[in-house]
Amino acid sequence: MKDAIDRLTDGLDETQRQALGDLSALAYLLESDVMPDPGQEDVARLLEALNPYLPVPNAPRPRPPSSWLHLIRSQFVLFESSFWLSGALVLLLGLFITTIDGQELLPLAFVLLSPLLSAAGVAYAFRPETRTLGELERLTATTTAELLYARLALVLAFNLLIALLLLFLIWLEGPQVLLWRLVLAWLGPMLALTGLALFTTVRWGSLVSSLLPFGLWGSMVLLGWREALLHHIASGMTATSWLLIEISRSTPVLIGSMLACLAGIGLLILSGRAASCERQSWN
Amino acid sequence: MELRIQGLSKSYGSQVALRDVTLELMPGTVALLGPNGSGKTTLLRCLASLLKPDNGGLWFNGLPYTQNFPWLRGQLGYVPQDLDLPASLTPRRLMEYLGTLKNIPDAGQVDQILSALGLQQVADLPFSSLSGGQIRLTGIAQAFLGRPSLLLLDELTRGLDLEEREHVFALARKPLPGRLILFSTHEPSDVERLADQAIVLHQGRVIFSGIVDDLISIQGAIFTARLKSYNHR
Amino acid sequence: MAVQFGGVYLESDEQLYIRVRGGDRTALAGLVERYHGPLLKFLARMTGQTQSAEDMVQDTFIRILTCRGVPPEHFRPWIYQIARNLARDYFRSAAFRRETFYLPDEDQGDDWMAAPVETESLALQSSDCVQVNALLQCLPARQREVILLRFYQEFSLEEISTITGAPLGTVKSRLFHGLRRARMILEQEEVNQDERCH
Numbered sequence: 279m280k281d282a283i284d285r286l287t288d289g290l291d292e293t294q295r296q297a298l299g300d301l302s303a304l305a306y307l308l309e310s311d312v313m314p315d316p317g318q319e320d321v322a323r324l325l326e327a328l329n330p331y332l333p334v335p336n337a338p339r340p341r342p343p344s345s346w347l348h349l350i351r352s353q354f355v356l357f358e359s360s361f362w363l364s365g366a367l368v369l370l371l372g373l374f375i376t377t378i379d380g381q382e383l384l385p386l387a388f389v390l391l392s393p394l395l396s397a398a399g400v401a402y403a404f405r406p407e408t409r410t411l412g413e414l415e416r417l418t419a420t421t422t423a424e425l426l427y428a429r430l431a432l433v434l435a436f437n438l439l440i441a442l443l444l445l446f447l448i449w450l451e452g453p454q455v456l457l458w459r460l461v462l463a464w465l466g467p468m469l470a471l472t473g474l475a476l477f478t479t480v481r482w483g484s485l486v487s488s489l490l491p492f493g494l495w496g497s498m499v500l501l502g503w504r505e506a507l508l509h510h511i512a513s514g515m516t517a518t519s520w521l522l523i524e525i526s527r528s529t530p531v532l533i534g535s536m537l538a539c540l541a542g543i544g545l546l547i548l549s550g551r552a553a554s555c556e557r558q559s560w561n
Numbered sequence: 562m563e564l565r566i567q568g569l570s571k572s573y574g575s576q577v578a579l580r581d582v583t584l585e586l587m588p589g590t591v592a593l594l595g596p597n598g599s600g601k602t603t604l605l606r607c608l609a610s611l612l613k614p615d616n617g618g619l620w621f622n623g624l625p626y627t628q629n630f631p632w633l634r635g636q637l638g639y640v641p642q643d644l645d646l647p648a649s650l651t652p653r654r655l656m657e658y659l660g661t662l663k664n665i666p667d668a669g670q671v672d673q674i675l676s677a678l679g680l681q682q683v684a685d686l687p688f689s690s691l692s693g694g695q696i697r698l699t700g701i702a703q704a705f706l707g708r709p710s711l712l713l714l715d716e717l718t719r720g721l722d723l724e725e726r727e728h729v730f731a732l733a734r735k736p737l738p739g740r741l742i743l744f745s746t747h748e749p750s751d752v753e754r755l756a757d758q759a760i761v762l763h764q765g766r767v768i769f770s771g772i773v774d775d776l777i778s779i780q781g782a783i784f785t786a787r788l789k790s791y792n793h794r
Numbered sequence: 795m796a797v798q799f800g801g802v803y804l805e806s807d808e809q810l811y812i813r814v815r816g817g818d819r820t821a822l823a824g825l826v827e828r829y830h831g832p833l834l835k836f837l838a839r840m841t842g843q844t845q846s847a848e849d850m851v852q853d854t855f856i857r858i859l860t861c862r863g864v865p866p867e868h869f870r871p872w873i874y875q876i877a878r879n880l881a882r883d884y885f886r887s888a889a890f891r892r893e894t895f896y897l898p899d900e901d902q903g904d905d906w907m908a909a910p911v912e913t914e915s916l917a918l919q920s921s922d923c924v925q926v927n928a929l930l931q932c933l934p935a936r937q938r939e940v941i942l943l944r945f946y947q948e949f950s951l952e953e954i955s956t957i958t959g960a961p962l963g964t965v966k967s968r969l970f971h972g973l974r975r976a977r978m979i980l981e982q983e984e985v986n987q988d989e990r991c992h
Contacts, residue, residue: 282945288950290970294966297970298970307929308945308946311927313835315831321827324852328855331860332859333817333859333860334817352657355657355658356647408647410644410646411645414639414703632815636812664862664864737867739808739809
């Protein structure tokens with residue numbers, strides 16, 4: 279009985295114990311409450327009910343949204359400040375020159391460059407880190423695909439912000455341009471090139487991912503500019519204005535942009551899968 | 562949390578690094594010893610799932626490596642032999658970054674471990690301005706994040722001064738049920754101060770596996786002479 | 795370290811749980827064998843309802859199986875914390891409020907206290923088990939849980955503080971007031987019984 283009383287009052291001060299008085303009746307009553315243990319059948323039934331919840335060791339668990347934000351924020355440490363400064367410089371320069379000059383040539387040039395900037399951003403984000411850091415990243419609960427998408431989100435968000443601001447500026451200077459089609463005409467190649475850069479990075483490394491998009495997009499820009507130079511005089515507009523109107527009103531460009539968007543999204547998904555396959559195997 | 566290694570072999574071209582290594586390790590602290598080129602780093606990298614062995618099997622906690630990589634990598638803490646970390650990162654940022662990747666909700670753990678290893682003064686300085694010992698301590702610190710069940714520490718005390726070693730020993734000795742620490746070292750004092758058991762590799766083979774006291778009585782092991790000379794100081 | 799006993803390794807709860815996180819069914823069976831009974835008794839005494847307690851035991855295990863965070867350093871207080879929180883949610887649930895008449899406990903500032911059972915009803919209980927249940931249900935839930943965790947599960951007051959999330963001083967206060975209240979109810983019951991006999 280003394281044990282039972284001690285169990286009740288252990289941890290209380292001496293004054294509190296004295297104030298409680300004789301607890302033997304209470305201790306006796308509590309001690310007498312002997313509930314039966316669950317039988318073997320009950321245990322088996324509980325185990326049966328729990329089996330579906332038993333973790334499958336190699337099954338990836340979905341990451342909750344708040345955790346994604348945390349993961350994306352954590353990737354900032356890997357980006358040198360020069361990365362952000364260079365992007366901000368592009369934007370400021372575009373704003374400055376357009377404000378002074380009133381022409382949309384330079385902002386357009388920057389917008390045309392932005393898919394390349396995005397691809398370059400991907401190559402930068404996935405540049406060969408130090409070997410040690412790369413290994414330590416792999417030895418965590420975060421999958422390679424999750425890392426991939428977190429860094430991509432940073433690169434895309436940053437480039438999207440700059441390009442959308444510049445496109446808006448262009449539209450302000452030339453209201454006959456259809457803004458939504460101009461945005462789509464930019465978004466399609468941007469996604470496609472970024473997806474291509476990411477996929478080639480995952481499969482073959484950053485060098486290929488740097489060269490391929492540059493080559494592709496560079497050729498397209500040059501061809502487009504050649505067309506602008508050939509046709510703008512007949513229309514009585516500057517080459518830039520002609521090009522902008524053509525891009526924003528051309529049906530082939532619209533369809534091409536939409537296909538490029540789909541291709542880009544597909545490549546991004548494939549990149550994640552390629553990264554996941556690596557995760558499931560030895561490094 | 563037992564670790565079972567069965568017939569593990571690994572070669573780099575014609576150079577054999579591990580030959581048919583078979584071991585069963587129970588929770589505790591195990592020293593991995595052997596001369597340079599004996600296969601210690603190769604074994605640790607295979608156990609860390611960073612290197613695919615040519616033959617053999619690995620099981621941790623009864624679960625085979627090959628089918629459970631995502632889970633396994635969440636149970637590991639690893640310190641590589643060479644610590645090549647981005648020069649602009651700081652110990653705190655590295656720890657917080659890896660803590661996020663390891664899904665550790667408790668931010669206090671970073672400060673706790675940095676403090677335990679005596680790194681609080683340099684926690685916010687870039688790696689480019691830290692000594693080799695401080696960088697190694699950071700490498701050890703990140704391995705302990707998240708209280709992993711399997712700690713693989715290559716060249717545990719390389720480049721550390723006496724005080725830094727004491728910090729490491731104190732941290733490694735903190736009890737954690739079911740944890741297995743496997744560390745490689747060339748220092749006899751590390752073995753005596755920290756290890757319950759020892760494994761000696763030579764030319765890729767296990768030539769000894771057992772308790773530390775028994776190691777001293779082995780004849781012919783390259784390491785024994787150094788261990789004996791240390792005991793006679 | 796694992797302890798060898800009769801050729802069978804008796805692993806700690808923490809070791810078993812880490813194996814459970816790895817999908818080990820044997821380890822799960824081990825944890826269920828260790829905790830099914832104690833958790834059921836704790837929750838049955840907390841809620842006064844065996845059926846609800848069984849459901850809550852299952853929910854407790856489901857929560858530990860689906861937990862994604864870092865494994866706890868000390869498993870036993872953690873699993874009881876989960877069970878205790880489920881009991882708290884049960885008291886706050888609409889179903890419980892429909893089935894019982896409950897009063898907010900103004901003194902304690904909480905809202906999960908069952909209405910006090912009239913002391914006469916203690917005398918009508920035919921067995922000690924039912925009498926204990928009736929006595930426990932007379933206490934505010936926050937006092938009841940401290941007594942249960944202290945007496946039946948033998949947690950230290952520091953551990954109870956962790957489980958309930960209350961400061962140590964508050965836990966001591968709840969234990970003291972709960973024991974005093976229980977003693978007073980019993981004494982009043984004895985007086986009532988004397989009066990009935992005469």
